[in-house]
Amino acid sequence: MSGKTLEEWLSFIESQHPNNIELGLDRCSLVLEKLNIKRPKGKILTVAGTNGKGSTCAMLTDYLLHDEFTVGTFTSPHFLKFNERIAINGKPVSDSLICDAFSVIDRIRSDIELTYFEFNTLAAFYIFDQAKLDHWVLEVGLGGRLDSVNMIDADVAVVTSIALDHIDWLGDSLDQIAIEKSGIARPNALLVSGVVNPPDTIQSNALKIGAILKQKGEHFFFDANSKHWSWKSDSLSFSNLILPHLPIENAATVIAVLVFAGFVPTQEKLSSMFNRVTLIGRFxxxxxxxxxxxxxxxxxxxxxxxxxxxxxxxxxxxxxxxxxxxxxxxxxxxxxxxxxxxxxxxxxxxxxxxxxxxxxxxxxxxxxxxxxxxxxxxxxxxxxxxxxxxxxxxxxxxxxxxxxxxx
Known part of the structure; x- marks a missing residue:
């Protein structure tokens, strides 16, 4: 199947599975194992949520890059070019890298059927592995627990928000949706919840998994006026922060991720990041x-x-x-x-x-x-x-x- 253009590959992978969505990790995990992908040098940060995933991924990526780390970022959907989904150090990767990844995946998968999104996810993991990056920032496509992004263990799991959406796939209650989205957490690993008025099932599911839960309104707080804002936890606080271009709820969650994951953010670095980061289609x-x-x-x-x-x-x-x-x-x-x-x-x-x-x-x-x-x-x-x-x-x-x- 070599020699295809990216457009030809995308048409090909769209035709390989009868459904656009098929939640579950079994099939793509088999292919992932065959790819023998190694984890990054640093952390895998996986972000789920009803809203705010893209903003959170953008801010995390920018902060880590300006902290002199190399970063792979996987997001969806794209606006104009598929390449937007897979970025290294903030820049979309080339057609040739994606085509090479699709070729390897298609050869290795044998007769295993993969959805369009599963092909995308595996391609991102393969490209990031080949680039030997410090950190990966991964945006969940749908839900969390059964989304293909979750086939690789997160060092830091993030849930940005919970609301009724995709109820045919995730359930028709906030409690059930919270279980699905917090299902990206792992035992003895950090789970940061930026959810306002979180369903009790986030805490109960974190306890069941054995994750280390840090919640907005319990472990970290923020306050804002028209010119500046502040953030605090039991051990650290920031005041007079520059208002971000992106939603402040997500910015507060990003600080929590950086603090609780041990990245030691500073006032200057945070303000610089909030002043820089914008995102297509977010006001x-x-x-x-x-x-x-x-x-x-x-x-x-x-x-x-x-x-x-x-x-x-x-x-x-x-x-x-x-x-x-x-x-x-x-x-x-x-x-x-x-x-x-x-x-x-x-x-x-x-x-x-x-x-x-x-x-x-x-x-x-x-x-x-x-x-x-x-x-x-x-x-x-x-x-x-x-x-x-x-x-x-x-x-x-x-x-x-x-x-x-x-x-």
Whole structure:
């Protein structure tokens, strides 16, 4: 199968399993064993959660890089290029590295069926192993306990947040979802929970596993005002920290990871990191005139965070919204219904994309379009006339469709 381009490999691996998702570790663990992958010199940091995984991974990666470590980072999904998922020292790896990894995995797996995401995960592990890095930062794709990222033991497990999402796969209660996500923890290894009002099952599951649990609101705390913020634990505190570009809840969790994992962060290093790190699609300004913001908020918890950020704008922006039909779009739209002066709904190119008409009916107002680009063009003209921002949100697909045309 050698000689394929990356696009050909991606088409090939998409066709190798009848389901896009099949949770479970047995099949991919067999392939992992055959690959004989060695652990990094330092730590494997695995991050799960309903929201905040990408922000947490970005901040951890940046801090470690500027602390003069080498770092491999695995995230998903990507926006424009598959290579975004697998990065070494903050930069996406080349097509050739990914193709070589796919070739090795395909040869070794024999007749073992792997999903698209399992191929991705194994390729990241293989590439990181070949690069002989200090640390790996791994983002869980779905859930935690049965996600393919969890086939390799974490030295530090992180749960960023818990909310109802993917209930067909993870369960229909916060207690059950917390069990699934905290299932990335290991005996005698650190589990950092950044969950606000955590379900009791995080603590009970950590006790069952034998993990060393550190929880927000119990073992570490933070406080913020409009200019600075502070963080403290029983043994250490930081005050007058620079407000991060990314959500402060995740920033507080990142400090906890660094402190409890023994990285000894300093005030100067933390403030520098918070001042540097941004992330595609996390309340990201991509244009100034008119002011355009993109955000991947696609569930109620993320919508509530977006609503808080909108209030800080001091003006009602215009919405360009596209969502997937299996998301709780009713709650998302309800939470944000009074945040926008007008709504422009778009059909998405994704297979599970909700029709714009359905979203508009849910909202009770708004104009429908066949694509994100059409919706944005109308919203942009309105924004110019009214001198207000446009916010493009609702899904990774929505943001990707915008970037595909306007980046």
């Amino acid at each position: 990201q300004t991509v244009n100034d005139s008119p002011h355009v913001i993109i955000d991947v908020a696609h569930n109620p918890e993320a919508a509530a965070e977006l609503a808080k950020r909108i209030t800080m704008l001091g003006v009602q922006p215009i919405a360009v919204c596209g969502m997937l039909e299996d998301k709780d779009f009713h709650s998302v739209i309800n939470i944000l219904s009074n945040s926008f002066s007008s709504w422009h709904f778009a059909d998405l190119r994704a297979p599970r994309g909700a029709k714009s008409l359905l979203l508009a009916e849910c909202c009770g107002r708004g104009i429908c379009y066949n694509s994100v680009s059409e919706a944005f063009a109308a919203a942009e003209q309105e924004a110019i006339e009214k001198h207000v921002p446009v916010i493009v949100f609702g899904s990774f697909h929505t943001v990707a469709d915008y970037l595909d045309v306007y980046s």
